[in-house]
Amino acid sequence: MPAPDALRAANIHPETGLATDYLNHFNEVVMLLDMLPGMPDCADDVLGWEPCSYEAHFERTGYSGRETVIAAWHAAPRAVRAHFETLVSALDDIIADLQERVRAGDFSGAAEAARSEAEPLLAAARAAVHGHVTGEIDPDQNAGQASVDALFG
Template sequence: MTSPAPKISPIDAAARGEATALGAARAAELRAANINPRTGLATDYLNHFNEAIMLLEMIPDLPDCADDFLSWEPLSYAEHFRASNFKARDLAIQAYDEADPAIRGEFDGITTTMTSILTAVGDAMRKVRHDNSRAQLAIQATGWVKPLVAHAGGIINGADDEADVDRIMTA
């Protein structure tokens, strides 16, 4: 005797990629806007951190770039999109707000860490005036933040090895 298949809510079905017509239309809208439909996140936000990294990388060779880095200000996901020219900024903010709380929480944890590092480095650079000290701070910060940006990109893109294996095995 077999038991009936468990009922799956529309939300669970969409999360598993079993899109309804409405879910498929929403996924297509998100993809067209460069927002990952599985996570509800857009890589465009990482440009905010990549800008700071680029400025940090320039400091050892061009010490005057420290002033440019010191003008960098942290922005939340929503603040970044509100201030950007991103075509689908309202959709990006809405998708972020509707994203799975676990995914969004992991992502926010990484971006909070990056913001803390960059803010602390900026504070330290304001206290020291020697180009060599600022260059060392820039090199260290770059080494800390770059891997976090890559990790955040993995979260945005839905990098989940176990889910990928499951999807391949059921295909």
């Protein structure tokens, strides 16, 4: 595992070796799905979304700490990576299903399914990054939601 200072600088959890920045790949499309009923012009962006592996995401985005992130990923405990990859695979599948709903013009159904199916998986993935197993509450998630609520009133 890279040195603790390098992990901290790259926003990597020191115990799991994972970075929440990867989840932005999913957060963006879930946010677009949620907005879709009121902003149907977002449909093309939703349909343009494609699965992207953890490593490929950091390579593609040019993340400043990508070498550290990828090294930490390879050094992460096997069980942590396996759990995280299971969640990511489920998210990829759900979003592909939601894209089919969008293609069929069911924007409201896609938005509701994003809230009921994708968002809980995203919460579980965030928790996994922070060393929590599915079903545990991630204290950082509550703080993050409170910040968003305060920002948007």
